[in-house]
Amino acid sequence: MNLPPPIDPARHALFIDFDGTLVDLVDDPTRVAISPEAVQRLGELQSECDGAFAVVSGRRIADLDHFLRPLHFAAAGVHGLERRDRPGEPVVPLAGPEGLEPIRLAxxxxxVEEPRLRLEDKGTALVVHYRxxxxxQEAAVRLVSAAVNEQPGFAVMxxxxxxxxxxxxxxKGxxxxxLMTHAPFQGRVPIYLGDDTTDEFGFYAxxxxxxxxxxxxxxxxxxxxRLASVDSVHRWLGVGRQEASGETEGE
Known part of the structure; x- marks a missing residue:
């Protein structure tokens, strides 16, 4: 396994996914948890990187704020369809929910016909869960594909x-x-951590x-x-200890 280099706060900008990266995946996404020590460490890294820190997630930014409170941070939510370029600024939606209405109804x-599937309405995106x-899986894919029905202008992931x-x-990419086009990210070398197929866009970018x-x-x-798990991410970030570089156990 090819381990990542340590973060250099003087030159890096840190972008990090949430589910499966900062927190373990669970059957009920509303019940994920992150330790206060991890949130504190993220705040320290944000300060060390002069603010060049952002969470990039499929979740809504409001949900990220809830799980990561009291941290204030830049963020891209719903795969970039929501953005907050700096801590404390308002969340800017880049698309409205209206265009999704026929798909939402379908x-x-x-x-309802298959109650083991769960629909999450993010406003700017619709998600069918089968965790x-x-x-x-095939039923979920068929349902979404039939709802979209080759309408142009939609992405299915x-x-x-x-x-x-x-x-x-x-x-996400x-x-x-x-975000990299303006301060405090501009001119820095980006780091991105993620776990899912949707994060491949971020890796490529x-x-x-x-x-x-x-x-x-x-x-x-x-x-x-590569890092092996959420625990490995926390160790690499330095949660719970001063020096996280050189970690090899379990990788």
Whole structure:
């Protein structure tokens, strides 16, 4: 396993996914938890990097704020369809929910017919979850594909036990590229950590920018480096200790 180099706060900008990277995946996404020590360490890294720190997630930014409180941070939510370029600024949605209404109605009917599927409405995106029921993957894909029905202008993405649809034209990589165009990120070398297929866009973007791409967990990837698990990420970030570089156990 190709371990990542340590963070250099003087020159790096840190972008990090949430689910499967900072927190372990659970059957109920509302019940994830991150330790106060980890949140404190993220705040320290944000300060050490002169603010060049952002969370890049498929979740809504409001949800990230809830789980990471009291931390204030830049963020890209819903795969970049929401953005907050600096801590304390308002969240800017890059697409509204109106265009998804016909798909929303079709998916709502579909999950009634198969109650083991769960529909999450993010406003700017719709997600069909089948966590806990891996045998329903094909059913979830068929439901979303039928709801979209080849309508132009929509992107369908498969992730870890989810199928998501949103307006096309944005992904985590484009969100990172946009954040990198202004202070405090501009002129720094980006690092991106993520675990899922949707994070591959981020890995590709930071590699184009000459940055450091880190895959969490197993599976094929565009990333150059890898960490084994959420615990490995925390150790690499330095949660609970002063020096995290040189970690090899369990990698």
């Amino acid at each position: 998916l709502s009917a579909g999950v 806990g029921f891996p045998e329903l 498969q992730g870890d036990h989810i199928v998501e649809v949103h307006l096309a034209g944005m992904d 484009k969100a990172i590229e946009a 930071v590699r184009k920018l000459g940055g450091v791409s880190i895959k969490v967990g197993e599976g094929p990837t565009e990333a150059e480096f």
